[in-house]
Amino acid sequence: MKRLAMVIGAAAVLAFLGSYHVAEVEACCGAYYPPTINELSCDPDQLWPPNHKYRDIMVTANVTADPRDPSNPPVDWQVVSVSSNQPDNATGVGDGNTTNDCYVQTAYTTDPVSGQGFGMVRARAERCGNTAAQYGMGRTYTIVVRAWARGLFQTLVAERSCQVYVPHDRGR
Amino acid sequence: MKSSTWIVGGIAVFAVGAGLLTLTHQEPAAKAMSEPSSGTVCPFGEAAQTGHEHPHADGHVHVEGEQHEETYWGGLQDVNLTEAFTFSPERGETALLHYRLTEPARVQIRVKDAETRELFLATILNWDLREPGEHTEIWDGHDYSGNIIDMSRATITLIARKPEHGSELMPLDSRSPEEIVHSEEEHEHGTHHAWAEEVPYLRILEPAPRAESRGLLLIRSEVDENRRGYGDLYGYGVRYYVDGVLAREEFYKPESDGRFAYRLDTSAFPDGEHLLQIGMCDHHQHATSASVPVVFRNAAGNP
Numbered sequence: 446m447k448r449l450a451m452v453i454g455a456a457a458v459l460a461f462l463g464s465y466h467v468a469e470v471e472a473c474c475g476a477y478y479p480p481t482i483n484e485l486s487c488d489p490d491q492l493w494p495p496n497h498k499y500r501d502i503m504v505t506a507n508v509t510a511d512p513r514d515p516s517n518p519p520v521d522w523q524v525v526s527v528s529s530n531q532p533d534n535a536t537g538v539g540d541g542n543t544t545n546d547c548y549v550q551t552a553y554t555t556d557p558v559s560g561q562g563f564g565m566v567r568a569r570a571e572r573c574g575n576t577a578a579q580y581g582m583g584r585t586y587t588i589v590v591r592a593w594a595r596g597l598f599q600t601l602v603a604e605r606s607c608q609v610y611v612p613h614d615r616g617r
Numbered sequence: 618m619k620s621s622t623w624i625v626g627g628i629a630v631f632a633v634g635a636g637l638l639t640l641t642h643q644e645p646a647a648k649a650m651s652e653p654s655s656g657t658v659c660p661f662g663e664a665a666q667t668g669h670e671h672p673h674a675d676g677h678v679h680v681e682g683e684q685h686e687e688t689y690w691g692g693l694q695d696v697n698l699t700e701a702f703t704f705s706p707e708r709g710e711t712a713l714l715h716y717r718l719t720e721p722a723r724v725q726i727r728v729k730d731a732e733t734r735e736l737f738l739a740t741i742l743n744w745d746l747r748e749p750g751e752h753t754e755i756w757d758g759h760d761y762s763g764n765i766i767d768m769s770r771a772t773i774t775l776i777a778r779k780p781e782h783g784s785e786l787m788p789l790d791s792r793s794p795e796e797i798v799h800s801e802e803e804h805e806h807g808t809h810h811a812w813a814e815e816v817p818y819l820r821i822l823e824p825a826p827r828a829e830s831r832g833l834l835l836i837r838s839e840v841d842e843n844r845r846g847y848g849d850l851y852g853y854g855v856r857y858y859v860d861g862v863l864a865r866e867e868f869y870k871p872e873s874d875g876r877f878a879y880r881l882d883t884s885a886f887p888d889g890e891h892l893l894q895i896g897m898c899d900h901h902q903h904a905t906s907a908s909v910p911v912v913f914r915n916a917a918g919n920p
Contacts, residue, residue, distance in 0.1 A: 479776060481772075482731065525699060528699070528703050587702050587703050589699040593696075595689035595690065595691075596689060596690065598690050598778060599722075599776060599777060599778035599779065600690060600691070600692065600693040601774065601775070602696050602774065602775040602776075603772050603773070603775075604699065604774075605773075606699075606768065607769075
C-alpha cells in the first residue's frame, strides 16, 4: 500500500510537469515584433500640371500588429515627414520662386464617418525644369510614415515611405 | 494511516512542484502560443481586442477618456529614421538614424522588403547595448551583399528593449517565417533566446555579378560555416526572388550542410538587368539574404 501511494504521488507530479505550459505568461507583454505597414498609399501619387500650387495628398496605411505577436498589441501610426529631392527654390527654370514646398499638414486623424485613419501632406506641384541629370526626372516628394507598438519592456518602430512625383514633362 | 500520509505527501509534493514550475518553466508550446491569452495582466492585449484604447506618449493607456495606471516601457524617444528613405547611397552618402534612450537598452535596427514578407535586406544594429542619451547610427544603404537597397519598397524597423530582458525567450508560433522551413519531420515549436540571435551570412557562389545568362540559370549559394544559425538542427528555408518577386521557395534538410542550388528559368522574365535575391532563414527566425545583379538575354538575336 505504501509503495502504491508513492507511485501514485510521483505519477501525479510527473504528469503535471509534463503537461504544464506557461505560454500565457510569455505572451502577456506584447509587441515582440515590429508592426507591419501594409498598403501604404499617397493619393495622388503624381502632381500635374506643375503650376506651383499646393496640392493636398492623402496618406493612408493599413498598419497591423505582426500576426505572430501572441498578444496582438495595439499599433499606432502617423506621417512623420515629407521631403523633396530638389531644393525648395532651385536656380533655373520651372521651380518658381517659392519656399516651404512641402509640409505635413495632419500627421494622423480619422474620418468621422468611415473611421478610417489618414494623414495629410501638402506639396507644391512644381519641379525644376533643368534637364541636368539631377533634375531631369522631375521632382520626387518622399513621405515617411512611422508605426509603433509598445510593450511593458520594449518599444518597436517601423517606418516606410511612399513617393509623389512631379514629372519633368508629360513624357516622364 | 500510513497510506493516507503518503497520499497527502504526494499531493503536497505535487503542489510544491506546480508552484516551482510556475516560476521556472519556460517552454511555451505552439498550441498555447496561437491562442492569445485572456485575463492576463497585460493591458495591451486586452486593448487590442477592443480596438478603442491606444497607448499615448505620456506612458498611459487611455480608454474612452479615462486614464489607467497601466504603463508601457517608454525608454525609447525621439526616433527619426527618415533619412534612410531620402539619402543617396549611389552618391556615397550615408544616412544618420537618430533616437534617444532614457535608460539603457538593447537595440536592433533592420531593413526588410516591404512588399515581400520576411525578406530581410540589412541589419544595421543587432541588439547592441546602448546607454541613455542621444544616439546616431550610420548606415550606407547597402544590403548584406553590398548592393544598394531600393528604399522605396523597404521598411526599416527599430526595436529597443530593456537589457534585463535580454534573456527573455522569444515566442514562436507555427506561422511565418518558419512555415518555409517545415519538413515532414515533426517537432515541437517553442522559444529561443533573443540574444542568441546571430545574423547568418549567406553568400552567392553563382552567378557572378552582372553575368549574362539565358535559359536555365544555375544559382548556387551557401551559408558561412561560422555563421549558420540553427539550420544544422532543422534545416533551412530558402526563397528566390527576381526584382522582389518570389520565384521559388525550397526547404533544405540539415544534411544540406547549408549549401543550396536551384535552376531558374530566365525565359520567364524580360530580357535585361535584374536583381536576384535569395532570402534564407532557419527554423528559429535567424533570417538573412544575399543579392546579385544579373542580366537575362533570351530573345532571338541576342548574342
